[in-house]
Amino acid sequence: xxxxxxxxxxxxxxxxxxxxxxxxxxxxxxxxxxxxxxxxxxxxxxxxxxxxxxxxxxxxxxxxxxxxxxxxxxxxxxxxxxxxxxxxxxxxxxxxxxxxxxxxxxxxxxxxxxxxxxxxxxxxxxxxxxxxxxxxxxxxxxxxxxxxxxxxxxxxxxxxxxxxxxxxxxxxxxxxxxxxxxxxxxxxxxxxxxxxxxxxxxxxxxxxxxxxxxxxxxxxxxxxxxxxxxxxxxxxxxxxxxxxxxxxxxxxxxxxxxxxxxxxxxxxxxxxxxxxxxxxxxxxxxxxxxxxxxxxxxx
Amino acid sequence: xxxxxxxxxxxxxxxxxxxxxxxxxxxxxxxxxxxxxxxxxxxxxxxxxxxxxxxxxxxxxxxxxxxxxxxxxxxxxxxxxxxxxxxxxxxxxxxxxxxxxxxxxxxxxxxxxxxxxxxxxxxxxxxxxxxxxxxxxxxxxxxxxxxxxxxxxxxxxxxxxxxxxxxxxxxxxxxxxxxxxxxxxxxxxxxxxxxxxxxxxxxxxxxxxxxxxxxxxxxxxxxxxxxxxxxxxxxxxxxxxxxxxxxxxxxxxxxxxxxxxxxxxxxxxxxxxxxxxxxxxxxxxxxxxxxxxxxxxxxxxxxxxxxxxxxxxxxxxxxxxxxxxxxxxxxx
Numbered sequence: 001x002x003x004x005x006x007x008x009x010x011x012x013x014x015x016x017x018x019x020x021x022x023x024x025x026x027x028x029x030x031x032x033x034x035x036x037x038x039x040x041x042x043x044x045x046x047x048x049x050x051x052x053x054x055x056x057x058x059x060x061x062x063x064x065x066x067x068x069x070x071x072x073x074x075x076x077x078x079x080x081x082x083x084x085x086x087x088x089x090x091x092x093x094x095x096x097x098x099x100x101x102x103x104x105x106x107x108x109x110x111x112x113x114x115x116x117x118x119x120x121x122x123x124x125x126x127x128x129x130x131x132x133x134x135x136x137x138x139x140x141x142x143x144x145x146x147x148x149x150x151x152x153x154x155x156x157x158x159x160x161x162x163x164x165x166x167x168x169x170x171x172x173x174x175x176x177x178x179x180x181x182x183x184x185x186x187x188x189x190x191x192x193x194x195x196x197x198x199x200x201x202x203x204x205x206x207x208x209x210x211x212x213x214x215x216x217x218x219x220x221x222x223x224x225x226x227x228x229x230x231x232x233x234x235x236x237x238x239x240x241x242x243x244x245x246x247x248x249x250x251x252x253x254x255x256x257x258x259x260x261x262x263x264x265x266x267x268x269x270x271x272x273x274x275x276x277x278x279x280x281x282x283x284x285x286x287x288x289x290x291x292x293x294x295x296x297x298x299x
Numbered sequence: 300x301x302x303x304x305x306x307x308x309x310x311x312x313x314x315x316x317x318x319x320x321x322x323x324x325x326x327x328x329x330x331x332x333x334x335x336x337x338x339x340x341x342x343x344x345x346x347x348x349x350x351x352x353x354x355x356x357x358x359x360x361x362x363x364x365x366x367x368x369x370x371x372x373x374x375x376x377x378x379x380x381x382x383x384x385x386x387x388x389x390x391x392x393x394x395x396x397x398x399x400x401x402x403x404x405x406x407x408x409x410x411x412x413x414x415x416x417x418x419x420x421x422x423x424x425x426x427x428x429x430x431x432x433x434x435x436x437x438x439x440x441x442x443x444x445x446x447x448x449x450x451x452x453x454x455x456x457x458x459x460x461x462x463x464x465x466x467x468x469x470x471x472x473x474x475x476x477x478x479x480x481x482x483x484x485x486x487x488x489x490x491x492x493x494x495x496x497x498x499x500x501x502x503x504x505x506x507x508x509x510x511x512x513x514x515x516x517x518x519x520x521x522x523x524x525x526x527x528x529x530x531x532x533x534x535x536x537x538x539x540x541x542x543x544x545x546x547x548x549x550x551x552x553x554x555x556x557x558x559x560x561x562x563x564x565x566x567x568x569x570x571x572x573x574x575x576x577x578x579x580x581x582x583x584x585x586x587x588x589x590x591x592x593x594x595x596x597x598x599x600x601x602x603x604x605x606x607x608x609x610x611x612x613x614x615x616x617x618x619x620x621x622x623x624x625x626x627x628x629x630x631x
Contacts (some may be wrong), residue, residue, distance in 0.1 A: 078405070079404035
């Protein structure tokens with residue numbers, strides 16, 4: 001399947017737990033070769049989406065395709081996707097070396113040399129039990145396992161959430177090195193944009209079980225604007241300008257607007273928006289705003 | 300997958316193997332002595348006319364080991380369920396490591412099959428070995444006891460411990476799978492296993508085959524007791540019998556009138572305190588009493604063993620099937 005260009009494709013994807021929808025009506029088409037950030041508040045459905053992608057969960061509605069195959073599946077599909085679950089679980093009673101042995105036993109494409117090199121570079125003691133590793137070392141071990149199986153896609157669920165700033169930087173740095181070396185695609189989630197800002201090419205904002213916006217970071221930044229001007233009703237904006245968020249004082253209105261076209265209205269002061277404000281604008285939208293799925297902002 | 304399963308199971312396996320080895324040594328050292336003692340005292344007591352003394356002396360041998368084997372046979376299977384079964388999946392779910400295992404290039408069905416297969420077979424092998432050792436060691440003692448059909452011995456001998464271990468193991472795995480926490484799953488395993496085993500022993504086992512019902516004229520040789528306080532009321536006549544059915548499991552032994560009533564009427568005068576037993580026996584003989592016995596003969600021991608083992612193994616298979624379904628559909 002050499003012609004696969006979509007690393008993850010979802011169509012009307014939904015997952016229900018009893019009466020609660022953890023993810024609904026999710027439609028995505030993520031091109032290969034990207035580092036994709038999945039951002040949203042806690043409980044937004046990020047883990048559900050990632051678990052559907054790796055095949056830990058089965059969808060209630062819709063379909064998902066990962067690297068052109070349906071998860072979960074057979075060992076061949078599993079071998080193509082590396083995964084680090086939330087909190088980076090490892091076997092606390094097994095040593096670092098035994099984890100590598102585990103990886104070698106369970107993965108036909110295992111790269112033992114790379115795994116050993118990575119452990120050495122990280123300064124992990126192969127004889128150390130995983131339970132005794134520091135909070136920063138354990139995720140690194142889990143990431144090593146996921147990378148050394150030589151996947152085409154790497155999925156990481158909140159990989160840096162529990163790390164201190166220094167360990168966070170080291171982890172992301174190690175991740176980016178692997179991405180560059182091996183040319184793998186990555187999907188990683190976080191509830192903090194700041195974590196993703198430096199590494200992501202592509203961003204998905206997930207709030208209240210729905211995808212609010214998804215697209216190339218550059219494209220998102222160039223199509224979203226911060227408008228400041230005298231107080232007015234946001235409903236009276238031109239058709240092609242979608243208001244993401246609005247705040248008013250007595251005299252002033254501040255809007256976050258998405259549009260493909262330049263804004264000419266002289267009443268507005270148009271300023272660039274940074275990724276954090278963009279994501280916050282989507283997160284602070286009223287819950288029902290997401291029901292009208294934001295048009296795919298791609299190209 | 301086999302390596303990982305063995306690596307995770309190693310500690311528990313070593314502890315169990317150590318305990319089994321210690322017991323094996325103790326039994327191997329004392330067993331031949333016990334057998335020799337039986338051959339030289341109980342086996343020859345008929346000639347010396349001192350059998351009751353010889354038997355009670357022999358039954359007092361190795362009291363500690365007798366108690367220990369009883370305890371080990373009682374606790375062995377449920378310990379396997381608690382310490383091998385319950386943590387098997389619960390421990391992984393507790394730590395989230397099942398997500399690590401399932402996202403290697405191995406399907407979760409294979410993961411489960413290897414775990415269940417390996418640890419399950421080990422459980423059955425351990426119980427089988429234990430039963431073999433204990434059955435061998437106790438054989439001289441069992442020859443003079445109530446027999447293997449007796450409820451107190453039936454579950455400690457032969458092949459049923461293998462069935463118990465398989466069931467306890469599958470029960471532990473299932474409890475762990477549903478509860479997600481090792482310690483509560485162990486407690487549930489203990490409680491459910493004890494309940495199932497008790498109900499089975501008290502209510503089910505006797506009915507695995509239709510019992511033998513023996514109804515005949517009272518056999519005077521079997522009468523061992525007479526007096527008042529029979530089933531007919533405080534002043535009614537009581538005749539107690541001890542049937543000579545070696546090793547049988549007797550559920551009912553009644554003495555009735557010729558008409559079939561268990562109320563034998565008032566105590567005959569000649570069975571009172573001032574008369575000899577022979578006088579009383581002569582009166583009883585004229586009453587045309589009957590005896591009703593319901594029992595499972597000793598010869599059915601192995602049939603019962605196979606039936607009970609098969610039932611427990613079937614329960615284990617059902618539970619394992621449920622685990623497969625649950626892991627495939629419900630666990631994430």
